[in-house]
Amino acid sequence: MSLRLIAALLSGLLLQATAHAQALEQAVITHFAQPGLGADQLGVIVNDDDPDSVAIAAYYQDKRSIPAANLIHVRFKPGSSTLSREEFARIKRQVDRAAPKTVQAFALTWAQPYRVDCMSITSAFAFGFNAAYCASSCKPTRISPYFNSNVAQPYSAYAMRPTMSLAAASVAEAKKLIDRGLASDNSNPAGTAYLMSTSDKARNVRAAGFDALRTLMNPIIPTDIVKADVLSDKQDVMFYFTGLTHVSALDSNTFLPGAIGDHLTSAGGVLFGGGQMSSLKWLEAGATGSYGAVIEPCNYPNKFPIPGVVMAHYLMGETLIEAYWKSVQMPGQGIFIGEPLARPFAGVATRAGDNGLSVSARVIAPGLYDVQAAPSMMGPYRTVARLPVGWGTRELKLGKVPPAYYRFERRAETVPTP
Structure with a gap:
């Protein structure tokens, strides 16, 4: 669905909502659904x-x-x-x-x-x-x-x-x-994913997918393939995957929270x-x-x-x-x-202004989103558009829309992740 068509649909369906929301100078985003246990x-x-x-x-x-x-x-x-x-x-x-x-x-x-x-x-x-x-x-x-x-x-x-x-x-x-x-x-966090391709052939089996993974992830998080048994003196470790019986120099690296x-x-x-x-060594290193x-x-x-x-x-x-x-x-x-509830990439940024609405996150969970609008923050909300979101989307934008309260709800019909 094009942004122009969405804007036209919103304008047509929100005449009543707009009439009740005259006090609003612009659109307001009240909620954006994001996955995560509490x-x-x-x-x-x-x-x-x-x-x-x-x-x-x-x-x-x-x-x-x-x-x-x-x-x-x-x-x-x-x-x-x-x-x-x-x-x-x-x-x-x-x-x-x-x-x-x-x-x-x-x-x-x-x-x-x-x-x-x-x-x-x-x-x-x-x-x-x-x-x-x-x-x-x-x-x-x-x-x-x-x-x-x-x-x-x-x-x-x-x-x-x-x-x-x-x-x-x-x-x-x-x-x-x-x-x-x-x-x-x-x-x-602005960290890096380190994918280690080691000399241990039996334990290096995950490396076969590293090239494709780097292509997929680089637009979202810096992703390095390191062809070595040791990673040392890195200050920005967010992900570290390797295949060895023992991993050297863990303590020389700085692991970011999460x-x-x-x-x-x-x-x-x-x-x-x-x-x-022991896998405990990873936690002891940070x-x-x-x-x-x-x-x-x-x-x-x-x-x-x-x-x-x-x-x-x-x-x-x-x-x-x-x-x-x-x-x-x-x-x-x-x-x-x-720590089960660690959630470093939670949170979305919303913007509403004369140029329309936008929602951004590190990655927006793929799926089908209902765009809902209401004349007041408490509702009643009704669906005015649906947006399909594919993997790797970092920002959703809607064109100029009438003043109202908006929320985005992810539906059950979802697009699979990589």
């Missing part, structure tokens, strides 16, 4: 037998204003890397009974245990224990229905709650992680005592989110975050837990760690 939709699970878990949960609840009803208490002996499926089933039943129906995702407030039998603990809490999400050898596992979806409420849509662990080696480190997540909100980093390898999710680098396998996944790229997918959803304004979870097609063997 604190009231996150359940925080705390192990009352673990003093560190209790302290982390209290700090997180306070800093993120988590409703008291969303704090879910369980009890089990802390310190072990693995829960049996029987003990987990008991805990999961308790959590499911206590979780308000409005809760769409979970945060765990411990780093251990990080496994339930052959599943990661975050996937077990998301789906319930199910051996279909495991693999006894180098085979595919069950696919997550949440993968690369435009679903805003996963529990309502799929009866699953994506889960992330506020994992850290100490309460002090967990508080730093939480603070970084908070600092990231609406910051719209940054994501992970390494494709067999055992990055073995958070303590493993023979490969990243806000990471991912790692808790049990041998083989080098299936779809068992690890797909860089283009996590970047796309994050840049559209979704939270860390949403963007990261949507990027892994087979997440059963991998643990998500970080």
